Amino acid sequence: MDPIELLKSAFLGLVEGITEWLPISSTGHMILVDEFMKLNVSTEFMNMFLVVIQLGAILAVCVLFFHDLNPFSPRKGKEGRRATWALWGKIVLACLPAAIIGIPLDDFMEEHLYNGTVVALALIVYGIAFIAIELWRKRALPARLAAASTVPGGRPAGAHFATPAAADASDFADDTDFGAIARVEDLPVKTAFGIGCFQVLSLIPGTSRSGSTIIGGLLLGCTRSVASKFTFFLAIPVMFGASALKLVKYVVLDGGTFGTGELAIMGVGCLVAFVVSLVAIKWLMGFVRKHTFIAFGVYRIVLGAIVLGYFLLVA
Structure with missing residues (x-):
């Protein structure tokens, strides 16, 4: 097996492990990397690899949140087990819309949407969306503080603030994490x-x-924090399902096989994605408690503009 191909696979695993959990599009980045750094594999294998490599990333979620997601944990009582099963019910329910719409359109999207121009436009549009939403949340904060001062204990029922709710609005920085739903269990x-x-x-x-x-x-x-954590949980069935679909298509429909080289590429990519994901998830959970998503929005817009300009010039 060519060591260069393994290094390419490791780099793709690095990109996957970072971008899968940050709101900057892992698929988009993988497609872009593939434009400039080609693995010496068939097109069918590459299409499958770009999805199945996500299994390494999702295993990191299973490891980091094993207790939260394990309904059979001996450390949980009856209520804890019931709450965990209820959480899994919500996760499965939340997966249905994408499964119902995405599975029938998988081939169409792969043929028509997996290109640099679409990726660039999506990066820009949702980068703007992140900035707009965070600015909206900032403007809404004074009203939430006013409401907090009118109820016993100084905060609205069910609301969560990163700092005491009795504080003046000027005491709240842009990094305040607040919302009506402060725990995944709720x-x-x-x-x-x-x-x-x-x-x-x-x-x-x-x-x-x-x-x-x-x-x-x-x-x-x-x-x-809750939006990010539930996103991690929601990824488990989504990624396992997407990976299984791609594997079946590769083996059954495309007649693909796994030689020593292909297995080595898959193994290295998934392993690196797993290790990097462990770090990325821990970092993001700490980041979102004190900072907004505006930085990610700016990154998306800048990257999208660069990519769009590149593909327009190339075309």
């Missing part, structure tokens, strides 16, 4: 389904699965 079924509907937007490459669901969570009243 996420209503209706809200979970609504977030799942936002996930449908991510079928367009460059949108970002995590980005679309985080935007949905913020608009539906979640704190940044």
